[in-house]
Amino acid sequence: MKIAKVVSSNSHVEYIARVLDSLDVSDPPVPGSFGFGSFVSIGSEGSETIGVVFNSLLLNPEYASFGPRLSSDGELATFSPDFLHEQGSLLAILLLGNKEGENDSSKQSIPFPVIPPGSDVSVLEEEDFRGFHTNDEGNVSLKYYSLVLSHAGSFAVPLLETVIEKLSGMCDSEGEKKKLEVLRKSLVWQRTVGQMRL
Numbered sequence: 001m002k003i004a005k006v007v008s009s010n011s012h013v014e015y016i017a018r019v020l021d022s023l024d025v026s027d028p029p030v031p032g033s034f035g036f037g038s039f040v041s042i043g044s045e046g047s048e049t050i051g052v053v054f055n056s057l058l059l060n061p062e063y064a065s066f067g068p069r070l071s072s073d074g075e076l077a078t079f080s081p082d083f084l085h086e087q088g089s090l091l092a093i094l095l096l097g098n099k100e101g102e103n104d105s106s107k108q109s110i111p112f113p114v115i116p117p118g119s120d121v122s123v124l125e126e127e128d129f130r131g132f133h134t135n136d137e138g139n140v141s142l143k144y145y146s147l148v149l150s151h152a153g154s155f156a157v158p159l160l161e162t163v164i165e166k167l168s169g170m171c172d173s174e175g176e177k178k179k180l181e182v183l184r185k186s187l188v189w190q191r192t193v194g195q196m197r198l
Helices: 073-079 081-085 126-132 145-151 153-170 174-195
Strands: 002-009 014-019 039-044 047-059 088-100 105-108 120-123
Touching (some): 002 039, 002 088, 039 088, 047 153, 088 145, 145 153, 153 174
Antiparallel strands (some): 002 014, 002 120, 014 088, 039 047, 039 120, 047 088, 088 105
8 A cells, every 4th residue: 555655865774755645646545554663665566675664744834824814725725726735744764675576585784776756655565574574594584673773763762662562463483472572671671771860
């Protein structure tokens, strides 16, 4: 399901996408279908970049606009329909890897290609999410752990906790669940110690 289009970037791994609205598509995505910690794919079949939503921003140019209005909202819809769509939602997406080739093999690393503006952003299917986090031996893989810690700022620990929670719910192996629990406890400890002032 397409939810947004890429509009800009802050770095090679951090992209900004604008959520689709009724001017873009006839059936825009509902807010509950994506959010913090949602995994997304950017691009097309054959070469997709995988990322995760780690922040959101609201655009509202009308805020703090105290000037007189020349037209009512109903008249604006007729005479200037674009004006009503200046409000919007932006998603900050951290790129974590890519999926490419005939067998759709996933790779967790900084993606090579630069993503052009206007690229479609879609919610990553559960099967693809599982495949992205499974290595060749069938174990859980989080090679992007350090990338998230260094680029997601104050959202890094909550983001990793969200990912670990999703992965724990999908794991069949008790050994893998225990590894994820150790990682989660380590994050909780880091957050607790990081907030302490000595």
